[in-house]
Amino acid sequence: MKVKELAVKNFRNIKEILLPEERLGNLNIFTGNNGQGKTNLLEALYILSGNSSFRSPNYDHLVNYEKEYFNINAKYTAGEKDLEIGLTYTRSKSKEIFLNRKKIRSKHPYIPKVVLFIPDDLYLIKGSPGRRRNFIDFMLKQISAEYAYLIEEYGKILKKRNLMLKKEAIRDKTLNILDGMLTEKAALIIMQRINLINMLEKEVRDIYSFLNKEEADIKIKYALSFPIPDEKVNISTLKARMAEELIKIRNQEGMRKTTLLGPHLDDINFYYNNKLARFFSSQGQQRNLVVALKIAEAQTFCRIRGFYPLFLLDEVLSELDYERRNLLLKYLGEAEFQTFMTAVNIDDIDVKGAAVFNVKDGSIV
Amino acid sequence: MHFARPLEKLIDELQKLPTIGPKTAQRLALYILKTPEEEVRKLAEAIIDAKSRVFPCSRCGYLTDIDPCPICRDEKRDKSILCVAEEAGDIIAIERTGFKGQYFVLNKDFNLMGHDDLGSLNIKPLEERLKTGEVKEVILALNPDIDGEILARFLAGVVEKYGVKVTRLAHGIPVGGYIEFADEITLRRAIEGRREI
Numbered sequence: 276m277k278v279k280e281l282a283v284k285n286f287r288n289i290k291e292i293l294l295p296e297e298r299l300g301n302l303n304i305f306t307g308n309n310g311q312g313k314t315n316l317l318e319a320l321y322i323l324s325g326n327s328s329f330r331s332p333n334y335d336h337l338v339n340y341e342k343e344y345f346n347i348n349a350k351y352t353a354g355e356k357d358l359e360i361g362l363t364y365t366r367s368k369s370k371e372i373f374l375n376r377k378k379i380r381s382k383h384p385y386i387p388k389v390v391l392f393i394p395d396d397l398y399l400i401k402g403s404p405g406r407r408r409n410f411i412d413f414m415l416k417q418i419s420a421e422y423a424y425l426i427e428e429y430g431k432i433l434k435k436r437n438l439m440l441k442k443e444a445i446r447d448k449t450l451n452i453l454d455g456m457l458t459e460k461a462a463l464i465i466m467q468r469i470n471l472i473n474m475l476e477k478e479v480r481d482i483y484s485f486l487n488k489e490e491a492d493i494k495i496k497y498a499l500s501f502p503i504p505d506e507k508v509n510i511s512t513l514k515a516r517m518a519e520e521l522i523k524i525r526n527q528e529g530m531r532k533t534t535l536l537g538p539h540l541d542d543i544n545f546y547y548n549n550k551l552a553r554f555f556s557s558q559g560q561q562r563n564l565v566v567a568l569k570i571a572e573a574q575t576f577c578r579i580r581g582f583y584p585l586f587l588l589d590e591v592l593s594e595l596d597y598e599r600r601n602l603l604l605k606y607l608g609e610a611e612f613q614t615f616m617t618a619v620n621i622d623d624i625d626v627k628g629a630a631v632f633n634v635k636d637g638s639i640v
Numbered sequence: 641m642h643f644a645r646p647l648e649k650l651i652d653e654l655q656k657l658p659t660i661g662p663k664t665a666q667r668l669a670l671y672i673l674k675t676p677e678e679e680v681r682k683l684a685e686a687i688i689d690a691k692s693r694v695f696p697c698s699r700c701g702y703l704t705d706i707d708p709c710p711i712c713r714d715e716k717r718d719k720s721i722l723c724v725a726e727e728a729g730d731i732i733a734i735e736r737t738g739f740k741g742q743y744f745v746l747n748k749d750f751n752l753m754g755h756d757d758l759g760s761l762n763i764k765p766l767e768e769r770l771k772t773g774e775v776k777e778v779i780l781a782l783n784p785d786i787d788g789e790i791l792a793r794f795l796a797g798v799v800e801k802y803g804v805k806v807t808r809l810a811h812g813i814p815v816g817g818y819i820e821f822a823d824e825i826t827l828r829r830a831i832e833g834r835r836e837i
């Protein structure tokens with residue numbers, strides 16, 4: 276996936292910006308002082324993927340405060356296809372997405388796919404398990420609409436089940452049926468997550484070694500919320516084991532009035548040289564691991580879907596030391612995927628071959 | 641804003657009806673006031689009459705004014721096929737298809753959010769009919785949502801005890817729809833539910 280032209284209008288502090296084909300490259304850097312609109316450009320690219328913004332769920336916040344609507348247009352390629360996407364949003368109305376001038380739903384298969392790094396992602400390793408689940412789910416949802424549907428259905432069943440548990444007396448008849456439905460979906464979700472993590476693990480080692488000039492043993496392990504022997508992880512055993520465990524803890528669930536196990540409570544553990552990164556890796560090591568993980572996300576996506584997503588990096592350089600900054604830029608410059616990144620200061624780094632855009636007060640200067 | 645008390649009361653009552661908001665209620669009320677008294681009386685009587693004389697059929701649960709209902713009495717109907725639906729409204733829709741079997745209506749908004757439970761569902765009349773052995777197939781005409789799925793699993797269990805075949809309505813591409821524009825989930829369901837021709 277490669278963006279060939281980007282036009283942004285009335286978006287946050289951007290009145291109108293056009294990035295034409297002849298200026299865009301494989302590695303694109305938006306530079307400038309704080310508050311000039313660098314991240315706004317990344318945000319514009321990001322919401323073309325149909326996801327709501329990583330900064331605000333409310334589209335009204337994205338419209339320039341003097342205007343009534345915003346408009347983002349991009350020409351891009353996806354595999355062999357030449358596509359043009361347009362996203363328009365008018366205040367307090369719903370957004371409209373056009374693909375090759377035809378109106379589409381935001382779940383269309385050719386809509387741009389993205390991998391995003393924001394400074395907050397540094398909490399991926401040591402933050403709450405929810406962050407790690409979201410990381411995996413975001414990837415899987417982009418990879419397969421089937422998974423997105425699966426997660427949605429699981430959520431609905433879980434909500435019903437929790438409502439049942441909140442009632443005074445536990446109704447076994449309904450709970451048994453709900454357990455059957457819940458465990459069926461849970462087993463499929465867990466299996467897909469584990470398969471993806473195994474693929475990520477294979478990619479992340481090489482990338483980490485390159486970016487850090489050290490051989491490190493990185494492992495990623497899926498941590499289930501109920502016990503099951505490693506060699507027995509398959510869809511039917513997962514379903515059966517979870518069902519058994521749910522029966523065992525039913526009284527406890529009745530007291531706590533909520534579902535106490537399932538993929539909504541699972542976790543993902545990262546190991547650096549056989550030690551849990553969350554507890555034993557330095558801040559810097561965790562940061563480097565997250566950066567490597569994001570690149571692995573793009574690589575893994577391509578292994579499954581056959582094309583690369585767009586790689587969007589917000590303020591990653593300021594998190595890295597001098598040597599690692601240049602290694603990362605070297606990697607991205609030579610990568611097969613297209614990168615858009617923001618940076619306050621590029622004076623001491625090598626940006627040969629990169630397309631640099633100086634952003635000032637919502638315009639390119 | 642000031643309304644005459646009787647008018648205000650009429651608007652309030654109309655607003656309690658489903659899909660009727662304040663504006664529609666006001667429009668209906670004003671329309672009723674403009675209508676000749678004789679017409680209004682007819683409407684009022686029709687409401688009272690329907691309410692007092694229509695009840696669920698003791699055999700199938702469909703709405704009727706004679707018991708058993710005309711569908712249950714109809715000898716030409718196929719007694720071996722029984723269609724189970726959630727609401728009487730669903731039967732009206734299925735009748736339009738020309739379906740010639742018989743029905744069983746659960747007559748219950750099965751809604752777990754509304755603190756209902758499967759245990760409170762009255763399926764005795766259904767079991768009575770299955771016991772007679774004349775039913776060879778039960779079609780579950782339930783909505784394709786989570787509640788429909790819970791009901792389907794529960795009822796399939798009940799029906800299977802009597803050794804009767806259970807089927808569920810297919811989901812897939814709507815008539816007049818194009819494969820190209822169907823979403824992946826619908827299409828997947830349609831492929832799973834494909835049939836020989």
